[in-house]
Amino acid sequence: MESVWIALSLSLKVAGWATALNIVLGISVGYFLARTRFFGRDLLDTLLTLPMVMPPTVLGYYLLVLVGRRSAFGSWLYDTFGINLIFTWQGAVIAATVVAFPLVFKPARAAFEAVDSELEQAARVLGVSEISIFFRITLPLAWRGILAGVLLAFARALGEFGATLMVAGSIPGKTQTLSIAVYEAVQAGKDDTANMLVVITSIVCVVVLLTASRLAPGRVSERTR
Amino acid sequence: MLKTTLSNLLTAVVMTASVTAYAADLTVSAASSLTNAFKDIATNFEAAHPEHTIHLNFAGSGELLQQIAKGAPVDVFASADQETMDKAQAQHLLDNSSRKDFVQNTLVVISPRNSVLKLNSLDDLQQLALQRLAISNPDSVPVGRYSKQALLDNNLWAALSDKMINTQNVRQSLDYVARDEVDAGFVYATDAAIMADKVKVQFTVRLQSVVSYPIVITQEGSAKQLSQQFIDFIFSPQSQAVLSQYGFSQP
Numbered sequence: 001m002e003s004v005w006i007a008l009s010l011s012l013k014v015a016g017w018a019t020a021l022n023i024v025l026g027i028s029v030g031y032f033l034a035r036t037r038f039f040g041r042d043l044l045d046t047l048l049t050l051p052m053v054m055p056p057t058v059l060g061y062y063l064l065v066l067v068g069r070r071s072a073f074g075s076w077l078y079d080t081f082g083i084n085l086i087f088t089w090q091g092a093v094i095a096a097t098v099v100a101f102p103l104v105f106k107p108a109r110a111a112f113e114a115v116d117s118e119l120e121q122a123a124r125v126l127g128v129s130e131i132s133i134f135f136r137i138t139l140p141l142a143w144r145g146i147l148a149g150v151l152l153a154f155a156r157a158l159g160e161f162g163a164t165l166m167v168a169g170s171i172p173g174k175t176q177t178l179s180i181a182v183y184e185a186v187q188a189g190k191d192d193t194a195n196m197l198v199v200i201t202s203i204v205c206v207v208v209l210l211t212a213s214r215l216a217p218g219r220v221s222e223r224t225r
Numbered sequence: 226m227l228k229t230t231l232s233n234l235l236t237a238v239v240m241t242a243s244v245t246a247y248a249a250d251l252t253v254s255a256a257s258s259l260t261n262a263f264k265d266i267a268t269n270f271e272a273a274h275p276e277h278t279i280h281l282n283f284a285g286s287g288e289l290l291q292q293i294a295k296g297a298p299v300d301v302f303a304s305a306d307q308e309t310m311d312k313a314q315a316q317h318l319l320d321n322s323s324r325k326d327f328v329q330n331t332l333v334v335i336s337p338r339n340s341v342l343k344l345n346s347l348d349d350l351q352q353l354a355l356q357r358l359a360i361s362n363p364d365s366v367p368v369g370r371y372s373k374q375a376l377l378d379n380n381l382w383a384a385l386s387d388k389m390i391n392t393q394n395v396r397q398s399l400d401y402v403a404r405d406e407v408d409a410g411f412v413y414a415t416d417a418a419i420m421a422d423k424v425k426v427q428f429t430v431r432l433q434s435v436v437s438y439p440i441v442i443t444q445e446g447s448a449k450q451l452s453q454q455f456i457d458f459i460f461s462p463q464s465q466a467v468l469s470q471y472g473f474s475q476p
Contacts, residue, residue, distance in 0.1 A: 069405050086406050087357065087390050169401075170362070170391045187288040187393070188364035189312075 004196050006173050007181040008204075014089060014164075014177055015157040018096035019104075022153050025097075026104025027146060031134075033105075034112035045109075052102035056162030059098055063167045067094070085167070092168035092175050096157035103153040104146070111145030112138065144215060151212035155205055248276040249448045251455055252298060254289040255281060256305035256367065256438065257394040258330065258413045262471045263303070266464045270455060277451060285394040287365025293318050293443060300446035301455055303438060305330070305395075305413075306367035310439045320449075323442040327459055328473035330438070331414040332371050332430040337405045337423065344409065344427035347379045350388075358388040359398035359410030367436075368395045372411035375430050399424070415472040437476055 033045060051059055067074045067085045077083045085091040115138050123133045161179040168175035170184060178201050185194040255263045260283050267279040282289070282297075286304035290313050293299050302319070304310050313319050334350070336342050342355060350358060361369030369391075376382040390407055392398045398410040403423040413436070417426050440459060442452040458464055465475070 064404070064406075165393070170393070171389070172391070176391075183393075184362060184364070187285065187291055188362070189287070189291050189294070190364070 003172060003181070004193065004200065007176055007178045007197070008200055010089065010173070010176065011158055011178040014092045014096055014160075015154050017093045018100055018157040019150060019154045021093070021097045022101055022104040022157075023150055026101060026149070026153070027108050027139075030105045030108025030146075031112050031138075034109045048105055049102045051098050051100075052106075056099060056160065056164075057166065060095065060163035060166030063091075063095055063098065063163060067091070067167075087169045087171065087175060089168065089175055092160075092164045092177065095163040095167045096160045099160050099163055100153035100156040103156055104149045107149030108142070108146045111142035114145070115141045147215045148212050151208055151215065155208040155212070158204065158208070159201070248278070249451045250278045250280060251300050251448055251451050252280045252282060253301040253303070253455065254292065254297075254299045255283055255303040256286045256289070257283050257396045258305055258368070258416055259283070259303060259438070260396065261419060262415075262468050262473065265467045266459065269463060269467070270458050273458075274454075279455070283394075285361065285366035285369075287362075287367075288393070290318075291365075293445075296445070298445070298447070299443050300448050300452045301440065302443055303327070303440040304367065305436070305438055306370065307437065307439060308370065309367060310441065313441075318444050320442040320444055320446075323453065323456065324439055325441075325456070325460075326437045326439050326476040328438045328468050329476050330436040330473055332368065332375065332432055332436060333412060333414045333417055334409055334427045334430060335399075335402050335412055335417045335424045336409045336427055337402055338425050339405075340408065340425070342408060342427070346428060347375060347381055347430065349427075350381065350385055350409065355408045356388060357390050357407040357409075358385060359390045359392055359401045359407040361395055361398055361411070362391050362393065366392075366394055368398075368411060368413060371432055371434075371436060372430070374434075375432055378433065418472045438473075 029048065033041060064086070065071060067077070069075060069078060069084065069086065074085070077085065085094060119137055119141070120133050123137055128136070159179055160177070161183070164175075164177060165180055170176045170180045176184070178197060182194055182197045182201065185197060253263065253267070263281055267281055270279055271277065282299070286306060286309040289302060289304065290309050293302060293313065294316055302313065310319070310324065314321055314324070334344060336344065342352065344350065344352075360372050363369040363373040373382060376385060390401065392401065395412050395416055399412050399416045399420060401407045402410040402412070403420050409427065411430070414426065414429070417424055440456055442449060442456065446452055469475070
């Protein structure tokens with residue numbers, strides 16, 4: 001029973017960190033792609049969206065090859081900082097971040113593109129600095145659309161299985177998240193534990209999706225109508 | 226590759242569109258450690274009986290048991306231990322009379338090929354330089370259960386628990402060692418032999434019980450006759466030669 005709560009809190013920790021990273025990364029990349037024109041922009045957008053459509057096992061393999069001890073990046077991390085990402089909860093965070101990234105970045109880009117640029121222009125004419133335009137005008141106007149994406153990304157990170165299992169393994173209390181604990185319980189024929197785990201997972205997901213739908217764009221106009 | 230994919234697609238279309246002549250499909254669930262040997266044996270079997278098709282399903286034995294228990298259409302089941310088979314028998318999933326042991330294996334500890342570690346016994350796994358030890362999940366994977374038992378017998382299970390990296394089947398442990406992601410791991414001698422260019426065997430683990438593999442026809446299986454034919458084929462000199470070529474020994 002206790003192991004169920006450990007798995008849940010680990011899942012929340014991993015999904016929380018992955019979401020925090022994606023808020024920063026997804027919003028900045030989304031803003032960048034919405035506001036700049038350059039050759040290869042569509043290709044870059046496609047590449048960044050890939051994690052959404054690629055099988056998690058493919059991503060898991062990429063990550064294992066890219067950050068593993070044998071890889072250039074992985075051995076540099078290990079030799080320089082003594083950091084080893086494989087089989088750690090930080091490794092699980094990376095897997096979840098990559099998988100959920102498009103869910104933040106895509107809506108963020110769309111939300112930024114929908115912001116009326118005349119409002120930003122007006123502020124610019126009034127002498128407001130660019131950074132302050134972003135935080136006081138652009139971001140607040142785009143926020144709703146972004147937030148819905150963030151919640152979906154959180155839910156996706158919470159449910160991440162394939163890439164996480166390959167990169168972080170399944171160490172109880174360390175990298176064994178809810179979804180992996182379900183898999184192990186079913187494999188071992190522990191149906192009681194499995195039942196418990198799937199009920200908890202379902203409840204958490206329903207709460208997240210309900211929240212996301214409340215924040216989704218379009219809801220405001222519906223309410224005011 | 227593309228040709229195979231296309232022909233598979235075509236087969237699927239033809240199969241769904243028409244009633245085919247007598248030709249049976251056989252689904253065989255086998256322990257991960259049997260992967261290479263059973264692939265060869267299935268190819269040989271299909272060469273000898275072109276009208277039949279063998280579908281192979283590999284995973285940890287415990288996972289295979291759960292699939293069968295939940296109603297997976299499996300005809301023949303080969304597990305890497307007696308315990309999983311006993312559990313299946315207790316759940317009345319098997320045609321008990323068909324159960325037979327067909328090969329044996331040994332448990333070894335391996336490390337990456339270029340590892341500087343020198344390990345001679347289970348006690349050596351306590352070395353500080355050894356930080357990560359791959360071990361299959363003892364709850365569902367026979368090789369994990371054998372490893373855990375050996376560690377328990379030597380009072381090392383608790384002491385080593387911080388180093389353990391749980392894996393879902395023996396081949397995942399093998400892969401992690403081959404990739405140098407762990408310092409050592411428990412696998413069967415036959416698995417180590419497949420990746421001899423990437424891993425080295427440090428020592429053989431002495432066990433109380435023998436690692437023997439039973440094979441059986443399932444209760445729910447549809448192609449009973451063909452199932453028996455396949456099991457007989459496993460005991461044929463040709464298949465036994467394949468198995469011993471991969472390092473399995475006779476029971």
